[in-house]
Amino acid sequence: MSWAYLIAWLLPMSTGAAAYLAISPQRTPGWHASAVGYGFFGGMLFVALAASIVASADMAQANVHAGLCLLVLLAIVAAVAWRRCGPSGVASAAGATPLPRWQQVALGALLASLVVRAAIVAREIWLRPLYPWDAWSAWAVKPKTWFLLGHYVPFVSMPEWLHSMQGDLYTEVAWHYPNALAWIEVWFASAAGGWIEPLINLPWLGLWTALLLAHYGQWQALGLSRARALVAVYALGSLPLLSVHAALAGYADLWVATAFGFSVLSWMRWLRQGERSQFCLAVFFALVLPWLKMEGWVWAICLLAAFGFGALPKRWRLAAAIGGVVLFVALIPLGGLRLWCMHAGVMNADGSLAMSALGPLALILDLKWQPGALTGAAETLFAQPNWHLLWWLTPVVLVWRWRALISQDWLRLPALLLGICAALLFILFLFTGASAWAQSYTAINRLVLQIVPAWVTVLVLLLRDTNFPAAVSGTNPARDPRSDPA
Secondary structure (H helix, E strand, O other): OOHHHHHHHHHHHHHHHHHHHHHOOOOOOOHHHHHHHHHHHHHHHHHHHHHHHHOOOOHHHHHHHHHHHHHHHHHHHHHHHHHHHOOOOOOOOOOOOOOOHHHHHHHHHHHHHHHHHHHHHHHHHHHOOOOOHHHHHHHOHHHHHHHHHOOOOOEEOHHHHHHOOOOOOEEOOOOOOOOHHHHHHHHHHHHHOOOOHHHHHOHHHHHHHHHHHHHHHHHHHOOOOHHHHHHHHHHHHOOHHHHHHHHOEOEOHHHHHHHHHHHHHHHHHHHHHOOHHHHHHHHHHHHHHHHHOOOHHHHHHHHHHHHHHHHOOHHHHHHHHHHHHHHHHHOOOOOOEEOOHHHOOOEOOOOOEOOHHHOOOOOEEOOOOOOOHHHHHHHHHHHOOOOOOHHHHHHHHHHHOHHHHHHOHHHHHHHHHHHHHHHHHHHHHHHOOOHHHHHOOOHHHHHHHOOHHHHHHHHHHHOOOOOOOOOOOOOOOOOOOOOOOO
């Protein structure tokens, strides 16, 4: 491992953290963790953007060309962050009640178990090449081709490639997939000095860590005590499929789950505390979703529609909701639903599978009940060891805390958003040809994963003020006395 590779980690994370503090300088509880978590992910997005602009002609030095852009950006956002935050002004936690000794030991054991899990994940990444099917057959094809050629080449559909007389066109089954992860992999490959897959795949472990850190910090900012936030982080981090997607690196679903989760967290801070800077972050992470994976378009539309709905005066919301439902239902007799752009070219309108290169950009689905899909979906969520007890506990928490859910707008609106997302997944896997992936336990797990961090957020915040035996007290986030200047 070289200095260049170490800098390839530290420079984006520093840039992203400084950008987060420049945008959101409030010193709420857990702000350090939020800055690091958001900063790592944001820094990776900056890397992808910079590399796509300045490194396309020299992939071997992508880290140098894009790194210079990041250095300039780091200087700018660090100066802005310093001016907005100042060298002091950090919120003090002196008012927090010290935890009993046994609780400190218990929380330490939970964190130690997550560290052990991270070490296992790191070992899995370090000891094996790129392993998952879609990772090496779809996602890694473009960056590996570019890096080995030394420059960018366009990928086109198979018919276009067959009919083209040019020699610099390439094709693959996933030629139309977004390129953000491809540029991130090029960045780390150039820093590592070659296409060394364990070093290229380690950022998935970094993303898993950033996901947990940001949720810990934002949960505290939203009113969760330190102890409960740590327990919730363990609950999220111990979900088997979440760590599987870090260990078997290469898929884009963990990145989508992180962007979606970050967007919901920031939106909830805006709903509860009126922090406009957090609303800007929520919109930003919603907008980057299509750059990560094709179904990101669907999630981005859902998020932006939810943001607009939440910004409406309450007297207008009922009319807006009725109009949205009518429009959604009206699309069915008019020819179906333009849903799930990710399935472009994967399924024909009759539900049969098709070659990706022959598919349209958006698929009109012929909705009909798919026998056997419900059993597959139920086994995936409730019987297989993918999610521990998450889906068993969800109805229990919702029934127990229904008063808090319906009475508090900042909890009700995100829950409504997730309910709509779950309904879209229900339609997709039970009424379209994608039911094959519910019965085979494949894509259904990956798509559910994309909304799970946000799902856990709503559940743990519903439980934030419950009185358990020997409950510990914590500090609620106070409004920054300097207010939000964004």
